[in-house]
Amino acid sequence: MAAERDRFSTATRLRALGEQAAARVYRAQSRRLRRPPRRSRLTGRAAILALVLCSLIVALAYPLRQYIQQRTEIADLRRQAQEERQRVEDLRDAKARWQDPAYVEQQARERLQYVRPGEIGFLLPEAGDGDGEAGGDEEDDERLRTRGAPAPRPWYDNLWDGVDKADRPS
Incomplete structure (x- = not known):
């Protein structure tokens, strides 16, 4: 019974627990030592x-x-x-x-203010100025030029301007 008592005594139990813990630690250390070292991910x-x-x-x-x-x-x-x-x-x-004669005639009438023999040509200022004042001839000519209307001048001046414009590259 004394052997049984030793078996269940606190000191005996503590000794057994210590031995078991030491064995576990020893096994863990030996496993760690046996494991190969970690290699770097960047190899040669x-x-x-x-x-x-x-x-x-x-x-x-x-x-x-x-x-x-x-x-x-x-x-x-x-x-x-x-x-x-x-x-x-x-x-x-x-x-x-x-190449079409009708088109040439139309362009001559529009651009050069040509009229057929027997016709009478008129140049009228555009409506919509609304001044009502009768200015000098120079003022009327200037207003017509600034609105883009052809200036009342001879047809040959317009023709010569067209030749000059055609001679210059655009």
Whole structure:
């Protein structure tokens, strides 16, 4: 009974618990020591791969930029060529209109104030000034010019101005 008593005594139990705890600590330390050390995620191969990728990006950046710039330039030139083709078509249409005698007569009447033999031509100031005052001839001429109406002057002056305007590039 004394052996049984030793078995259940506090000192014996504490000793047993201490031994068990020490064994657990020893096992945990030995496991930790047996485990291989953690390796860094950045290995030599990964570093070389990153270096190769960066050098490829740097090497391809300039040619890619040139390619994009050239594609933009090609698109601009195509747009300009299309605009020029449209302008040529418009000029062909205008040339065809000028081949028509009725159109030439209409333009001469509008631009040069031509009249047919036997007709009487009049130049009237546009309505809507609302002044009611009769100004001098110079003031009336100036008002007509500022509104875009043709100035009352000889037809040959208008013709010569048209030739001068056609001679200057627009």
